[in-house]
Amino acid sequence: MRISIWRTIFATLLFIGLTPTLLWSQTNAIKIEQYQALKLQHAGATTPQLPISEYLVSEKLDGVRGFWSGKIMYTRSGREISLPDWFIDKFPNQALDGELWIARGKFDDISALVRQADPDEERWRQVKFMVFDLPESQQPFELRYQYAVSHFSHLSPFLVVIPQQQYDSRQEVEQRLTTVVDAGGEGLMLHRRSAMYHQGRNSDLVKLKQYQDAEAVVIGHYPGKGKYQGMLGALEVKNPAGIIFRLGTGFSDEQRKNPPQIGSSVTYKYYGLTKAGVPRFASFVRVRLAL
Incomplete structure (x- = not known):
């Protein structure tokens, strides 16, 4: 009996132009309040x-x-x-995955804003929520992106769907990266x-940089x-592999006066590993905040 009822509902949805997937996405937002993380x-x-x-291909944003x-x-x-x-006045009643972002090189500014209990309304006017995925959609990424562009691009000046581009050669991508x-x-x-869309690490999603980055504990x-x-x-x-090494570059004078505390996590960049597994030319990027 229940199966028959659901078949009737799905048939009605298809008739009016909605898919069960999109209905599920819009009416059953992830009950995040029940989750620890x-x-x-x-x-x-x-x-x-x-x-x-x-x-x-899209730009990786530092937000x-x-x-x-x-x-x-x-x-x-x-x-x-x-x-x-x-x-968030015009944001949709649908789960979105993205990046709170100000501009290139402004990570410290946005991380400070995010940690405020009382939002600085004037400073939030320079922020945009850059959407790159729809976690609850059961469609492949290309269709998820097309749906986001058609449904969310004009809702709010503070919500932007990150542009995606297709390339035919690795050389074109390397030029874009440069x-x-x-x-x-x-x-x-x-x-x-x-x-x-898969939870956790996914090899279908590639982070392409001219260097690698990772985290380590001071x-x-x-x-x-x-x-x-x-x-x-x-x-x-x-680092998590148990390799101990030093970071001697990448710090501002202020960071050298007030260095990251022992026990804190930091992000560093490097260019490959030695035979012993030590990061080559490693340099400090930022303190890894527990956001």
């Missing part, structure tokens, strides 16, 4: 494994990951973000066009010399 999709590869034409449940914005760890009411990095960007994201401080006398010279850090 989000299970979002993350890049699981740093090089594409398929022909470039199998991917859609704060945001999950819109249809009612509330959360960080990747599941913490609610306080936003001005006008910022252009983005030269302009102060971080890199590119490659989404396999036919891929479904286990020691080394004093500076010369012009850095009395300040930090280098951090001693330990």
